[in-house]
Amino acid sequence: MSDAATHGSLTGLRSCVRPGNRAGGVSQCSRCGARKASVCNAIGDPDLDRLAASVVHMTVPPGCSFIEDGAEATDFFNITSGTAKLFKLLPDGRRQITGFATAGHFLGLAVGDHYAFGAEAIDTVHLCRFSRPRMTRLMDDFPRLERRLLEEASNELVVAQNQMLLLGRKTARERVATFLLERLRNAEEDDVLVLPMTRTDIADYLGLTIETVSRTLSALRKEGLIADAGSHNLRLLDADRLADIAEGDRD
Amino acid sequence: MSDAATHGSLTGLRSCVRPGNRAGGVSQCSRCGARKASVCNAIGDPDLDRLAASVVHMTVPPGCSFIEDGAEATDFFNITSGTAKLFKLLPDGRRQITGFATAGHFLGLAVGDHYAFGAEAIDTVHLCRFSRPRMTRLMDDFPRLERRLLEEASNELVVAQNQMLLLGRKTARERVATFLLERLRNAEEDDVLVLPMTRTDIADYLGLTIETVSRTLSALRKEGLIADAGSHNLRLLDADRLADIAEGDRD
DNA sequence: ACGACGCATTGACACACGTCAAGGGTTGCT
DNA sequence: AGCAACCCTTGACGTGTGTCAATGCGTCGT
Structure with a gap:
């Protein structure tokens, strides 16, 4: 079927020295922009110091991998800024990106003690690292955090089911339309969306080729549904029509 | 792309009167065959009465739906026997089966208060129903249950990621081989697997046509990798070779 | 028993998307 | 600034899988 064309960014690995980790200063968490959207909002202000003391901040440069498929699952991660791609590989190099993770996303849930996927920074990613034992202690001490994690996992499951519907049953046109609308939620402006990932990443996410x-x-552009809005940016000109397309409305 | 041929079993709905629910007798749970494999194993023997008092047993006849996509998510379910299919639909009827649930599977995790998928019995399904408030109370009172649920959700996420890889990047041959091996885990014998679902269900699960x-x-049969073993049964003659195929080994 | 219906198999053909290939644009490094 | 990688776009063509259609085969209801 496909292959090879799909794993371009291995070159990024050359610059992947593990960045110097520094312990979070006291109450870093109170100033964290991602807190509102993340599982950390389950922990109240008075306990933030406890949370801050449990994490290590990390900066991951673009193209650098911070979770290796099959590696021992020693840590959890919470992204505070940037975008990462999560993926699985077949032995011959075919790749499926299972999701893009942005600020507020919690990563690292695994079955057994090995990660079942890889994660790599697309742009510069800032994240908090929790060791498993520390995370377990936090969950013991803050039941609301655990409840919040279950909520988050449920969320991810719903997203995954939608993606299975897309990959199993939607046409290329429907997949791209779905993707664009999905990206709209991460957008700052109403109709301009940011695509930090490459076409290869998009293709590997949608189960297509670049x-x-x-x-x-190009077809959507020609039909006046979208327009370029600078590098790595697109403007949606007719989101309603795109939504119809995404759901299979006559195509 | 595809369509229509894929939603055959709506006829089953005619016999779908909601079965008479009866409250579980005291300590039903201690005799439950599915307990070992389910989230209920997080609750110790002394507390089983409390668990039994929180559930309602149900019997769902074949073809009958017990979770409606989009309906208010009022309950959780734990399957104790039989096999159910979970699915999502597009407006034009295209269907993606996101999973098959057997004894021990916990269902009903939702985001917000509406289910994001449907569930229908394939053969006769026996299950326990937990109302959301009761489940919440149980989680409050038994932290180990909540921990177990998180574990279960993590598990489902890993399975979902594998399925995305299958749907997005594997060939038809690889998909079918993967499916057969997956079914092996639900098998009683070492190499004979049971397929209670129809070809339509398999197709909708694998993102293919019947x-x-x-x-x-037929091709695998001709190559001597599998053989018929009675109605709804198959024998795997060369599981190793199938495993190679499933991972894309030269095909 | 006997039809009738749903399910599975097989063949002929079509098409959406993948593959192969060429060229232009953009970015980053020295 | 200028070169070198990438990245993206576009075209021509191939093919894996979908579509359409015919036939066989269990199963169930009367």
């Missing part, structure tokens, strides 16, 4: 993604975007 | 599933199985 050529098909490119052609489909 | 014709492609049928042709692929």
